[in-house]
Amino acid sequence: MDRPVVACVLAGGIGSRLYPASRGDRPKQFLEFGGTRSLLSRTVDRTAFADERYVLTRESFVDAVHDRAPEAGLLVEPAGRDTGPALVYAAWRLRERFDREPVLLSLPSDHHVDDDAVFVARLERAAEIAAETGGLVTLGVEPTRPATGYGYLVPADGGDALGGTDYDAVERFTEKPDREEARRLRESGAYWNAGIFAWTPTALLREARDSPLAGLVDALEAGEPERGFDAIDAVSVDYAIMERASDVFVTPLPVAWDDLGTWDAVGRTRSNRDADATNDRVAGGILSVDATDNVVAAPDRHVSLLEVEELIVAAYDDRILVAPRESSQRVREVVELLRDRDGF
Known part of the structure; x- marks a missing residue:
């Protein structure tokens, strides 16, 4: 491809659903979970193929990001406003840094993938499609279960066209369905929305101008x-832009994938099963007597x-x-109450 590929890793959130491991001064992207390297470090390493790499974060995390990913450049968002404003800001900032417009690969810092080589190949292909x-362009993961905590996207041709072109237009997005709808979506050929994207700055800013983020684009172009x-x-980039845009495409990500946003997910992917292989041990020691799937x-x-389970x-x-x-998604409710009472 005759234009630069730039990876932008998002690392500005807290990760409140992983409380109490994740706290205001110790967000989840800096946690290790059984290894010797943080989630952020692993993600930045996966983007080593890109011509340039950046981490998008908040001012209070700058030193911690530099310590864990010194090889990446830093983008500091003016305020935390979820992924929609963050990615529009990154596109505006990065477009002006290159003589030839780049393709941006935007990805979270807290995902699990089981095959880095396949992951990199699919990121490179997504950049080409963009x-x-x-x-x-968004990367879609074939669901392995009717998960209710993930968003889904439905290919325009039910996935049939992917065999010939390896990408398809997106017909619609569905955010966090109930279990029955998640089962139906899985059976119909929908993908999990992995939150991994490829686009040119021009493409994203074009769509953002016709979205709830239009005022942000105007202010950015005015240098404010x-x-x-x-x-x-x-607002999330999915709600603000992706669900409203006209030219959205999906290409498959054929690896075992998980969003490490909840304790349930961390248990599935980052644990060492205890001695009798009945519980997921992320850290610490366990004595288990007739206890399973904790x-x-x-x-x-x-x-x-x-005698406890799950x-x-x-x-x-x-x-x-x-x-x-099963209440992993609700941990953020605890955090909101703690913020009001004695701090997070």
């Missing part, structure tokens, strides 16, 4: 990013489980969380 079509962020509400994350502690037991610092595993 250059060929001039549209917005702070004013633009002050004038908008937090997630235990308790560094420097020992947890005894007796629980989350997470203990970090002076905080302990105990919850049903």
